Amino acid sequence: MRSSHTDVLVVGGGIIGLVTAWRAAQRGLGVAVVDPEPGGGAALVAAGMLAAVSELDHGEQTLLGLNIASARLYPDFVAELESVTGRDTGYRACGTLAVALDSDDRAQLRELHALQRRSGLESEWLTGRECRRLEPMLAPGVRGGLRVDGDHQIDPRRLAAALVTACERAGVVFHRAWAGRLRVVGDRAAGVTLAGGPERGAELDAGQVVIAGGSLSGRLAGVPDDVVAPVRPVKGQVLRLTVPRPYAPFLSRTLRAEVRGSHIYLVPRENGELVLGATSEELGWDTTVTAGGVYELLRDAHELLPGITELPLTETRAGLRPTSPDNAPLLGPTALPGLHLATGHHRNGVLLTPVTGRVMATVLTTGELPDDARPFAPGRFSPAASARLEQHA
Amino acid sequence: MSDDRLVIGDSVLDSRLIMGTGGAPSLDVLERSLIASGTELTTVAMRRLDPTVQGSVLSVLDRLGIRVLPNTAGCFTAGEAVLTARLAREALGTDWIKLEVVADERTLLPDPIELLDAAETLVDDGFTVLPYTNDDPVLARKLEDVGCAAIMPLGSPIGSGLGIRNPHNFQLITDHARVPVILDAGAGTASDAALAMELGCAAVMLASAVTRAQEPVLMAEAMRHAVEAGRLAHRAGRIPRRHFADASSPTEGRAMLDPERPAF
Incomplete structure (x- = not known):
């Protein structure tokens, strides 16, 4: 059963998948999201601290740059999201x-x-x-x-709900089902097969697939071993x-x-x-x-x-x-053409939502990671990358 | 190193540094620290871990070929500790257990009575027991008497980094023990680890000193060297302490400097 073709298929409709879908759709791409309950996931539990400065830790200076960049995007991001959806996100500049x-x-x-x-x-x-x-x-x-x-807060539940609305307004299609399996055609990710719901067994075709499945990101069947997201x-x-x-x-x-x-x-x-x-x-x-x-x-x-x-x-x-192994997110293309990751945000998912949307939309439209996102490329954990590190050590 | 290896129970280890995993900022930093430490034995808290999950600290240890030493951290009674040890044996297939029974959350000091009780039960049950104990020579002897495979006295409270507060007690313990004595808890920096080895400890166990250091990987390497240096110093035998100087250069054959008869 073949039901649709789309430019970008996002597996996972938590805040990271939703912001990726929304921003990609705004750039003119046709986008679909696969998730049994979009707007759910870890955002339903998270507190929503935007604590780039007060959560700083030794050894996380690289991540700090991305955290700060995202914190700076927040006021405009929220203003746009609230005006597009008419929904309140609970953003509070309280320090x-x-x-x-x-x-x-x-x-x-x-x-x-x-x-x-x-x-x-x-x-x-x-x-x-x-x-x-x-x-x-x-x-x-x-x-x-x-x-x-400078460290503020947002209500992640309302943020997730607003992102669902923003996606709907931007024409994102929702498949309310579990993704069962990544489909690989030739040497390229080509879509997913749905595991349940009314479209059970449907094969969705896509030019590019983004895995944004939170802690489940490493569990999608059909993903070749060397590009499985190292997320726990x-x-x-x-x-x-x-x-x-x-x-x-x-x-x-x-x-x-x-x-x-x-x-x-x-x-x-x-x-x-x-x-x-x-x-x-x-x-x-x-x-x-x-x-x-x-x-x-x-x-x-x-x-x-x-x-x-x-x-x-x-x-x-x-x-x-x-x-992820270094607590920093995995953003952008994997070694399998057509397959991207947007996951591994650890405790910073809410904070990193705006910058993740920007980075992923750029990758999906241009094929290139922006400079400030290069340290977070998924390839840093591949065996080849480790071997390179050993040589330099 | 092959002529001076650490023997615990029926196992032989080249590294005398036993690591813990608590407090590591990320799995990646933990992995690089473990490699830098050269450790062959690392303890994990059974109560804070699901051994069936992939990609956890156990996967890291497995990949590095480091033996897992489960511990009973977080237990306050002998009953809890015995139960936790049995669950660990079932989950990890090892009968080695680092036995911790603490008295309260503020100090995390061992409860000696519960500890001895649990040790006796677990030894009878076939476990190789490595108890975390106070730096009390009498308790150390009793733990050895009930059949523990090593004695692990604390230098100072867990995570305090205060070093070895009572070196004399350590000396008494190492002088009399017939099983390995392992410093457990209190090391804050490399000199603490070296001192433990100089006092006759067979090994050093530490976690926070590395995992909470500003640069954990560097500190892990420092600890490896400190343990090796301390062990060598112990084997070499230090010189006696003296009150006054004792010149190390010979005095014979020096030019006579007579102010009445200048030499040149």
């Missing part, structure tokens, strides 16, 4: 405060501050008292903090609380914290939702919420914000970060 609870945590945060300064990033060191003047619900024990006014799931448990009106605002900016060596964040939305996350677990595709996960998050949050125990706990959920 971030990162705090330390004990003296060990403070030393850790001091080191982050030094790294930020060496990297030319803006952040301001505050005393514990100054932190508490900004956020009066903070525990008296807070030893200091970093104010990062890293589980994160996330809690959602509600701030009742009398307690509002409770928090007025994103709060990140080192609490006795473990790491948590709280993201307050304007609509009263308060997102608390996240664990980081290597447990395969398991998405169960565990007593230990909830306990540890609430224990640390309570040390940080004693008043949090008064808030209703409205949702507990676990999602899967799609993680």
